[in-house]
Amino acid sequence: MSEVLRKVETAKEFIAALTDFRPQIGIILGTGLGKLASEIEAVITLPYHGVPSFPLSTVESHEGRLILGNLSGKRVLALQGRFHSYEGYSMEEIVLPVRVMKVMGAQVLIVSNASGGLNPFFQAGDLMAIVDHINFMGENPLRGRNEESLGPRFPDMYHAYDPALLRLAEEIALEEGILLRKGTYVAMPGPSLETAAEYRMLRTIGADAVGMSTVPEVIAARHLGMRVLGLSIITDMCLPDALEPVNFEKIVEVANRSEPKLTVLVERVIERTELG
Numbered sequence: 001m002s003e004v005l006r007k008v009e010t011a012k013e014f015i016a017a018l019t020d021f022r023p024q025i026g027i028i029l030g031t032g033l034g035k036l037a038s039e040i041e042a043v044i045t046l047p048y049h050g051v052p053s054f055p056l057s058t059v060e061s062h063e064g065r066l067i068l069g070n071l072s073g074k075r076v077l078a079l080q081g082r083f084h085s086y087e088g089y090s091m092e093e094i095v096l097p098v099r100v101m102k103v104m105g106a107q108v109l110i111v112s113n114a115s116g117g118l119n120p121f122f123q124a125g126d127l128m129a130i131v132d133h134i135n136f137m138g139e140n141p142l143r144g145r146n147e148e149s150l151g152p153r154f155p156d157m158y159h160a161y162d163p164a165l166l167r168l169a170e171e172i173a174l175e176e177g178i179l180l181r182k183g184t185y186v187a188m189p190g191p192s193l194e195t196a197a198e199y200r201m202l203r204t205i206g207a208d209a210v211g212m213s214t215v216p217e218v219i220a221a222r223h224l225g226m227r228v229l230g231l232s233i234i235t236d237m238c239l240p241d242a243l244e245p246v247n248f249e250k251i252v253e254v255a256n257r258s259e260p261k262l263t264v265l266v267e268r269v270i271e272r273t274e275l276g
Helices: 003-018 034-039 091-104 163-176 196-204 215-223 248-272
Strands: 025-029 041-047 065-071 074-080 108-117 127-135 180-187 209-211 227-237
Touching (some): 003 041, 003 091, 025 034, 025 091, 074 091, 108 248, 127 163, 127 248, 163 180, 180 215, 180 227, 209 227, 215 227, 227 248
Parallel strands (some): 025 074, 108 227
Antiparallel strands (some): 065 074, 108 209
């Protein structure tokens, strides 16, 4: 057994010893989005430091808890806080929770984040469904020895973001009167924000929003055969010719204001998602 698989199995067995609950859907809650967890009818809540092999989230606005429970008629495993490359974690550590979700039974991953808007037609507070991504992190979570029991050596990123889930999210947004943009998300390593020249370059190559997460988790999920829905809150605009100094308090404030819309969207997507 490889070290990667050993860590995944150790975490799975630890959780299984505490509960027989088996999730159908995994959820990753990002900056300013953790309050969706309060809507989950929790069966068990575990701090990350209590789960073997799990890293710890060092981002102030991330709670760092694993929640298993029921939401909108489905069994879910939610991560209240994620892990980032800029915190010093390896790609293997960043995607460990996604692999644990899958081996515990999750078929779908819903991943959210806060991101900067590059598309001039967007504005702060918008929600964006991710239709594709660009990996500019300089690393890939599948680099190194492949664990065949988890997925193939060369997983296809065709339709990395599930078209049926995207259509469902659009339908629900229309029904609920929620403006849902669509776009391409580009992942940068961070933690420094980009220069005006870099924002201009990212927009030129087709990115609509920029952040420092999500892509490794999505790659790992697709390697595992999970269907993925990605959602971003546009917390600030990164237009190279109209840049202003970053105000992180304002970013969190915008994320918090937009959170109720995202909560409704995610709850209804989960309710209406068909599982095999």
